[in-house]
Amino acid sequence: MAAPIERSDCAELDRHDPLAPLRAEFALPEGTIYLDGNSLGPLPRAARDRVREVVDVEWGDGLIRSWNDAGWFDKPRTLGARLAPLVGAEPDEVVVCDSTSINLFKVLSAALRLRPDRTTVVSEAGGFPTDLYIIEGAAGSHRRRLLDDGQDLGEALDDDVAVVVLGHVDYRTGRLRDMARVTERVHRAGALMIWDVCHSVGALPVRLGDCDADFAVGCTYKYVNGGPGSPAFLFAARRHQDSARQPLSGWHGHADPFAFDVDYQPAPGVSRFLVGSPPILAYAPLESSLDIWNRVDLDRLRAKSVALTSLFLELAERECAGHGIEVASPRDPEQRGSQIALRHQEGYRIVRALIERGVIGDFREPDVMRFGFAPLYLRYVDVWDAVQELRDVLASGVWQADRFGVRSAVT
């Protein structure tokens, strides 16, 4: 039997980690173990200078000339092309714009129009709430059919289903869906497939093109590290672009925005999914983060992600046994993204106590403690140290202190 893993073994893994040098590119606060990159990624160091450059040089000096000279007008497309490899898309299939919610509204509306004879949208009751709400808002007279946790998709598919909207990685448990298999089943039923890749982009290789996905949406503020509220993206497969019509027909999606026509004429290609003036300042940190991503081998990223989550699971079960913790994430690494979810009925307090000790995770109702493992900047020793803190919090009962019961607006 192999000897139990020790901290020195983790340090050894860090010494041989090909991604280890990338940690220095992030401004991580001293004494913090950041396990919440699945919610908000940390600051890429280079982003400080890039933000300053956009403010002082492009806006300050360039003024309105920068719409042309600094490439502002094309940013949704040029950043989309740079992000495309992260989701396995072609450069002309992605635009970076708006929020995930708005992008879902656009692609869902477009997809429904591509299946005019069908009246049902399938999604999942455990999906991220904004997806459920947007489906409700965009679906109009269409029926919404929601899968329960663990229910087989086949039970919901019939010849009335126009579109299926699913999360690639479950935001609570971290369960990873088989994108190729699911998309193929949806297509066999004659429906279109929209993926929400918020929890997989930057966490593992996403292969929208190889899986024949129709549309996808995702954010850039989690594993992609684009900054709080950074612009989201959408993917529209090339084969749909010229027949897709979305209802937010703003001037940036017009074929000739500066013709100032009375009537709307959609732009060719993915540009027809744009709406209004792009948020130039908000793009700046994302550009720095993409400078990092464009140097990352995604298979290496996935290998380290699996190693980190597996290590955390093994250590948490070894060190925290007997304290009422339950593993909510799949044990098979092939079936999970880059996070581990642990259930405990006092999970909120435990997470608050951990944060006070510098180990930052988060909490989702009713009892889920989420720990994200972003391979670009986390070390194996961080995993070790985080589990020691978790064990101490549980064993000491410190989480019972009154201050950990106070709810903040954002959990």
Ligand SMILES: Cc1ncc(COP(=O)(O)O)c(C=O)c1O
């Ligand atoms: C799966 C998923 N979809 C969508 C969103 C949020 O959408 P938006 O960027 O519009 O706030 C989140 C946010 O955490 C999410 O986890």
